[in-house]
Amino acid sequence: MTGDADDGAEDDAEDDAEDELHTAVGTRLEQAEGRYTRQRRALVDVLVGARQPLTVEEIHALAPGVPQSSLYRNLAVLEETGVVHRFTGHGDFARFELAEELTGHHHHFVCSNCGAMTDVELPGAVESRLEDALAELSRREGFTIAEHRLDIVGLCRSCA
Amino acid sequence: MTGDADDGAEDDAEDDAEDELHTAVGTRLEQAEGRYTRQRRALVDVLVGARQPLTVEEIHALAPGVPQSSLYRNLAVLEETGVVHRFTGHGDFARFELAEELTGHHHHFVCSNCGAMTDVELPGAVESRLEDALAELSRREGFTIAEHRLDIVGLCRSCA
DNA sequence: CTTCCTGCAAAAGTTTTGCATTAAC
DNA sequence: GTTAATGCAAAACTTTTGCAGGAAG
Numbered sequence: 001m002t003g004d005a006d007d008g009a010e011d012d013a014e015d016d017a018e019d020e021l022h023t024a025v026g027t028r029l030e031q032a033e034g035r036y037t038r039q040r041r042a043l044v045d046v047l048v049g050a051r052q053p054l055t056v057e058e059i060h061a062l063a064p065g066v067p068q069s070s071l072y073r074n075l076a077v078l079e080e081t082g083v084v085h086r087f088t089g090h091g092d093f094a095r096f097e098l099a100e101e102l103t104g105h106h107h108h109f110v111c112s113n114c115g116a117m118t119d120v121e122l123p124g125a126v127e128s129r130l131e132d133a134l135a136e137l138s139r140r141e142g143f144t145i146a147e148h149r150l151d152i153v154g155l156c157r158s159c160a
Numbered sequence: 161m162t163g164d165a166d167d168g169a170e171d172d173a174e175d176d177a178e179d180e181l182h183t184a185v186g187t188r189l190e191q192a193e194g195r196y197t198r199q200r201r202a203l204v205d206v207l208v209g210a211r212q213p214l215t216v217e218e219i220h221a222l223a224p225g226v227p228q229s230s231l232y233r234n235l236a237v238l239e240e241t242g243v244v245h246r247f248t249g250h251g252d253f254a255r256f257e258l259a260e261e262l263t264g265h266h267h268h269f270v271c272s273n274c275g276a277m278t279d280v281e282l283p284g285a286v287e288s289r290l291e292d293a294l295a296e297l298s299r300r301e302g303f304t305i306a307e308h309r310l311d312i313v314g315l316c317r318s319c320a
Numbered sequence: 321c322t323t324c325c326t327g328c329a330a331a332a333g334t335t336t337t338g339c340a341t342t343a344a345c
Numbered sequence: 346g347t348t349a350a351t352g353c354a355a356a357a358c359t360t361t362t363g364c365a366g367g368a369a370g
Contacts, residue, residue, distance in 0.1 A: 035324065035369060056359085067327055072360060074325090088248035092335085093359080109303050120301065126293040133286040134312055141280065143269050146314040152294055154306040195344055195349065216334085227352055232335060234350085252360085253334080 018048055021102060028081045039066055040074050044098070047084065052118045053095035053108070087149075091115045100147070107149070111156035120152065178208055181262060188241045199226055200234050204258070207244065212278045213255035213268070247309075251275045260307070267309070271316035280312065 025044055026036040046062045047054065054062070056071060063071070075096055078084040082099055089095040090110055095117065100106070105127070106119045122130070131148075138145040185204055186196040206222045207214065214222070220231060235256055238244040242259055249255045250270055255277065260266070265287070266279045282290070291308075298305040 033324090037325065037369075039326080068359095069328075069361080070326060073362095076361090077325095087250075088252060090247075092248060092254070094252075109298075109301065112306060120297060122297070123293055126290065130286065130290055133283060137280065137282070138269075138312060138314065141269065142317040142320070143312065144315040144320045145312055146272060148313065149311045151309045152298060152303065152305055153308065154298065155304040157302040160302070160304045193349090197344070197350065199351080228334095229336080229353075230351060233337095236336090237350095 018045075021048065021098075024102060025078075025081075025083050028083055029077075032077075032081050034077060034081065039063075039070060040078065042066065043071070043074055043078065044083065047096065047098050050097075052116075053087075053089065053097040055089075055093040055095055057093070059096065089115065089117055090153075108151050109156065110151050110153045111159055112153055113155055113159035116156055118156070122150075178205075181208065181258075184262060185238075185241075185243050188243055189237075192237075192241050194237060194241065199223075199230060200238065202226065203231070203234055203238065204243070207256065207258050210257075212276075213247075213249065213257040215249075215253045215255055217253070219256065249275065249277055250313075268311050269316065270311050270313045271319055272313055273315055273319035276316055278316070282310075 022036075022041065022044065025040075029036045029040070042063050043059065043066075046059055050058075050062075056068065056075075059075075060066070060068060060071060075084060075086065079086050079096075082101065084096050085099050086094055086096050090112065097103070097119075104121075106121050109118045109120050111117075121127075134145060134148055137143075182196075182201065182204065185200075189196045189200070202223050203219065203226075206219055210218075210222075216228065216231060216235075219235075220226070220228060223231070235244060235246065239246050239256075242261065244256050245259050246254055246256050250272065257263070257279075264281075266281050269278045269280050271277075281287075294305060294308055297303075
């Protein structure tokens with residue numbers, strides 16, 4: 001398992017990051033008087049591994065033995081706790097991803113053919129110019145800005 | 161424009177624009193072998209008047225006497241025809257707006273408290289810089305970009 | 321031991337569809 | 346007159362909830 005240097009080092013780093021994440025999630029659940037159960041841990045692991053927003057169906061496939069009702073309930077708890085973000089993607093299925101506070105700010109490629117979503121980051125300069133413009137706009141319109149979400153819609157490599 | 165800054169001139173200009181819109185919609189429906197019926201015309205009028213994405217419930221209130229099933233069916237037809245755009249906003253209700261091809265490119269303020277959405281346009285310079293960056297990103301990732309959608313989430317004036 | 325979580329099944333909510341009738345072309 | 350659109354009611358769909366049993370702290 002510790003075989004080749006590059007992958008080994010990357011894996012170690014990822015493991016550390018994942019440990020930190022679990023600690024952070026655990027803390028949040030405690031503050032909300034909730035328990036970080038095996039199922040909830042499993043859900044977080046699934047979302048970490050995915051690196052893209054997942055549907056309930058996809059999560060269900062990746063979290064064997066967890067009934068749908070528990071899935072929905074735990075995802076609701078994790079959402080209230082600020083651990084996961086829930087939104088409805090293209091196709092009217094709810095999708096879930098880890099909150100940006102835990103993973104960092106990013107946007108999404110959305111394939112309009114197969115519906116797949118993948119995470120993507122904008123170049124820093126573009127992102128901050130955009131944020132400046134949004135702040136200015138919001139101020140002018142009397143809107144109190146909290147965050148922004150950008151979907152890039154088109155065809156993924158496989159569907160092109 | 162004709163230079164007059166009074167309301168009458170504005171209304172005339174708006175009426176003209178709406179006529180053009182109806183003609184464009186009619187053409188699209190013909191090409192799809194569909195009919196531009198009274199109900200469909202009424203739906204388009206409602207969406208034009210709203211200047212923001214509406215839920216089925218809201219449309220239902222603004223289009224008296226149209227049964228929900230007809231609403232859904234006609235909105236589906238108009239979506240297939242490329243006249244309206246359907247998406248799911250915050251709160252898991254479907255929302256509908258006229259296609260950007262008919263109204264022009266814009267984004268949305270989304271109030272996370274009351275769920276209201278309002279249309280907003282970015283300054284041209286920011287918009288084109290963003291588009292350049294997205295094009296570059298998409299090229300690099302092998303993604304064929306068709307459009308982008310930006311939601312500015314926060315609190316509207318009334319909820320702040 | 322007390323509180324929260326789990327799992328099943330049944331309910332609630334929005335959206336879609338079957339079928340007889342009506343309107344558009 | 347032919348074909349598509351309409352309206353009602355019933356179905357299908359994702360998502361939520363009640364309740365008895367089990368696990369966590």
